[in-house]
Amino acid sequence: MIISGYFHPPHSSEKYRAEILRLSEQRIQLEYDLGHQAYSDSDMCSSRCRANEHCRTVWRVDDLTLSPPLGRLPAKLDFPDGSQFIADESAQLQQAFRNPRGAWLHKLERHFPLIGVSFVALFLCGVLFFRYGMPWLTAGVVQVLPPQVAEIVGEQVLDTLDHHLLESSQLPLAQQAEIKLRFVKMVAQLPPLPVEPQLHFRRWQAGPNALALSDGSVIVFDSLVVLAQTPAQLDSILLHELGHIEHQHVMKSVVHSALLSASIAVVTGESTGLIDTFTGVGVFLASQGYSRDAEREADDYAAEYMLTLYGSTRPMIEMFALLAENIAASHHATKQDGELSDDGAPTWLSTHPALSERIERLQQRNELF
Numbered sequence: 001m002i003i004s005g006y007f008h009p010p011h012s013s014e015k016y017r018a019e020i021l022r023l024s025e026q027r028i029q030l031e032y033d034l035g036h037q038a039y040s041d042s043d044m045c046s047s048r049c050r051a052n053e054h055c056r057t058v059w060r061v062d063d064l065t066l067s068p069p070l071g072r073l074p075a076k077l078d079f080p081d082g083s084q085f086i087a088d089e090s091a092q093l094q095q096a097f098r099n100p101r102g103a104w105l106h107k108l109e110r111h112f113p114l115i116g117v118s119f120v121a122l123f124l125c126g127v128l129f130f131r132y133g134m135p136w137l138t139a140g141v142v143q144v145l146p147p148q149v150a151e152i153v154g155e156q157v158l159d160t161l162d163h164h165l166l167e168s169s170q171l172p173l174a175q176q177a178e179i180k181l182r183f184v185k186m187v188a189q190l191p192p193l194p195v196e197p198q199l200h201f202r203r204w205q206a207g208p209n210a211l212a213l214s215d216g217s218v219i220v221f222d223s224l225v226v227l228a229q230t231p232a233q234l235d236s237i238l239l240h241e242l243g244h245i246e247h248q249h250v251m252k253s254v255v256h257s258a259l260l261s262a263s264i265a266v267v268t269g270e271s272t273g274l275i276d277t278f279t280g281v282g283v284f285l286a287s288q289g290y291s292r293d294a295e296r297e298a299d300d301y302a303a304e305y306m307l308t309l310y311g312s313t314r315p316m317i318e319m320f321a322l323l324a325e326n327i328a329a330s331h332h333a334t335k336q337d338g339e340l341s342d343d344g345a346p347t348w349l350s351t352h353p354a355l356s357e358r359i360e361r362l363q364q365r366n367e368l369f
């Protein structure tokens, strides 16, 4: 079989009409016209080419590399010295130097429906990984992390908060001591938690709330203590925070963010997000991004132990109603500032499920009881 095409000498943009002839299973002959002395033969070359001579070289097939056509680029045969032969018809060259793997790849490259299906499959794999793989991996990493990590992260976050956002509590010390005592007694009646809980009082302008940190710290803001009308109402929120500690939501949130940053860093080569995640503010922001599922888990935990300790979730429902009223009132007061999200909650709270939805769930728990 004779294959016609063009011959490109090594490191040259020139090309010459050429022909390839298959001599045997293992040898081919390349024939071309050189306009000048440009090309020297290799060990396998059977003749030396001179200026204006018809040149003929013989090559061992094993020394040659067939590059299959890529998109619109033709198939080409690469010689060990860097020269190339490009056939007039790629198919002819491919047939003569059939490479089963290359042919298969070429077929795949031109199979557009298959390319589309591959993209969809890749996208679905990504979605499944982030939806199910990531939480599973996160829970696994949190399990194997030494407890010191949760302690260090918790201490660092409290330091950062104290430095930037929180002020000392202005509640009377006697009231703080009374709530602390009740908290300790309440914790003693609960199953053991992954870390020892500790209650802290702080003041923050952002509105009545409480926070749980990874080291077991529960931070209660003065405004929440003031808003609560009964000890049981305040305890319901403390139990909610203990629910976050029981399920290790803060560490899960931090590890999840770190894994997410690491995944993005692997894909994009951008690693600053990973560093941010491990700095104080990054950890705090990550831990505030509790998913709705985490809030529900913490609510369920609180509801379960409100039923055990108080025989009802009613105080928790009342507390949520008070919080909703407070949010509505502050929404009304700061409507002009644009600091609130659409549902009326402060923007940093907007990831929490709507209070009305949470109250409804608690009412269902009460009926079950």
Ligand SMILES: [Zn+2]
Pocket (backbone or CB within 6 Å): 240, 244, 290, 295, 298
């Ligand atoms: Zn919460």
